[in-house]
Amino acid sequence: MKFLDQVKVHVASGKGGNGCVSFRHEKFVEYGGPDGGNGGKGSSIIFETNKNLNTLIDFRYQKYFKGKNGEAGKGQNRTGANAKDIIIKIPKGTQILTEDKSVILSDMTEDNQKFIIVRGGKGGLGNTHFKSSTNRSPRQYTKGQDSSEMWVWLSLKLIADVGIIGLPNAGKSTLLSKISSAHPKIADYPFTTLHPVLGVVRDDDYEFVVADIPGLIQGAHEGRGLGDKFLAHIERCKILLHLVDTGDDKVINNYNTIRLELKKYGNNLLNKKEIIALSKIDKSNNFKKFKEEMEKHTKNKIITISSNNNIGLNELIRETKKELINETNKNI
Numbered sequence: 001m002k003f004l005d006q007v008k009v010h011v012a013s014g015k016g017g018n019g020c021v022s023f024r025h026e027k028f029v030e031y032g033g034p035d036g037g038n039g040g041k042g043s044s045i046i047f048e049t050n051k052n053l054n055t056l057i058d059f060r061y062q063k064y065f066k067g068k069n070g071e072a073g074k075g076q077n078r079t080g081a082n083a084k085d086i087i088i089k090i091p092k093g094t095q096i097l098t099e100d101k102s103v104i105l106s107d108m109t110e111d112n113q114k115f116i117i118v119r120g121g122k123g124g125l126g127n128t129h130f131k132s133s134t135n136r137s138p139r140q141y142t143k144g145q146d147s148s149e150m151w152v153w154l155s156l157k158l159i160a161d162v163g164i165i166g167l168p169n170a171g172k173s174t175l176l177s178k179i180s181s182a183h184p185k186i187a188d189y190p191f192t193t194l195h196p197v198l199g200v201v202r203d204d205d206y207e208f209v210v211a212d213i214p215g216l217i218q219g220a221h222e223g224r225g226l227g228d229k230f231l232a233h234i235e236r237c238k239i240l241l242h243l244v245d246t247g248d249d250k251v252i253n254n255y256n257t258i259r260l261e262l263k264k265y266g267n268n269l270l271n272k273k274e275i276i277a278l279s280k281i282d283k284s285n286n287f288k289k290f291k292e293e294m295e296k297h298t299k300n301k302i303i304t305i306s307s308n309n310n311i312g313l314n315e316l317i318r319e320t321k322k323e324l325i326n327e328t329n330k331n332i
């Protein structure tokens with residue numbers, strides 16, 4: 001499944017119902033007073049976050065959302081019925097932007113957060129409203145308010161707890177496939193992964209969401225390779241899991257390349273908690289030496305793993321869980 005992270009949708013509220021002009025018809029009363037009711041309100045269109053949604057995929061099939069009009073007012077001072085509002089469910093983490101993407105209308109970060117994107121037109125006033133001591137049989141009324149419509153962009157940054165980063169071919173997708181039930185594409189060439197893939201990792205009753213993103217290369221922050229588009233996806237991760245292939249002798253260099261990209265991209269990526277996983281140790285005779293070098297180079301936690309031979313994966317999950325709990329507690 002292709003990961004869809006930006007969609008354009010059209011929203012149109014309903015018009016208000018018109019006010020009514022009507023006069024009472026009663027026996028023995030020649031000129032009954034006004035009794036035209038007000039019109040009902042048109043539907044508003046409301047976005048609401050829902051925690052069971054992870055993608056914007058549903059919007060591929062439905063892009064137009066149109067509200068119903070309010071009912072017109074009626075005689076005997078009956079108000080027209082309001083049209084029902086339309087609720088559009090979106091995943092938590094979706095941003096709603098104007099058509100030209102210059103303004104963020106709402107950042108939907110909470111569960112069940114609501115945002116009224118277009119309000120239904122108000123109902124018009126019936127002639128009863130215009131009755132006064134000087135005008136006992138008014139014929140005035142007002143029309144229901146018009147509807148409003150607009151195009152908006154929905155943009156979703158994946159909210160994963162952990163983002164797996166590294167050069168192409170480092171073994172990121174293989175790792176995700178081993179620690180979660182996700183099935184990302186795996187192959188022995190760079191840029192196998194073209195879109196972020198999410199997986200849920202479970203350890204006892206603890207769960208966290210891990211995002212596997214396409215490989216980064218030098219210049220990624222300015223759009224090289226698959227570019228900075230995917231760095232945006234890890235902005236909200238609490239932890240970065242940085243994979244460095246020990247099958248390649250330039251371990252420190254390769255590590256630094258990615259760190260530099262994070263730094264140049266900005267947005268606090270460099271200061272995020274990082275766990276380093278030296279990968280594919282089944283292929284390397286020197287991984288212990290690389291680990292020692294790395295320990296001198298950085299204070300961040302280093303774990304050696306082989307996804308193929310299932311080495312170090314439990315330790316990696318435990319360590320990630322521990323750090324996630326730490327990070328969560330920090331923010332309380």
Ligand SMILES: Nc1nc2c(ncn2[C@@H]2O[C@H](COP(=O)(O)OP(=O)(O)OP(=O)(O)O)[C@@H](O)[C@H]2O)c(=O)[nH]1
Nearest residue numbers: 168169170171172173174187191192193215307308
């Ligand atoms: N020997 C060995 N090979 C591995 C291991 N993990 C991954 N590989 C191989 O490395 C190659 C790349 O793996 P992927 O998981 O596709 O790498 P990636 O980092 O997701 O690559 P991109 O999506 O292109 O960035 C594949 O041929 C994998 O089979 C491992 O632990 N040991």
Ligand SMILES: [Mg+2]
Nearest residue numbers: 172173192193
């Ligand atoms: Mg991959």
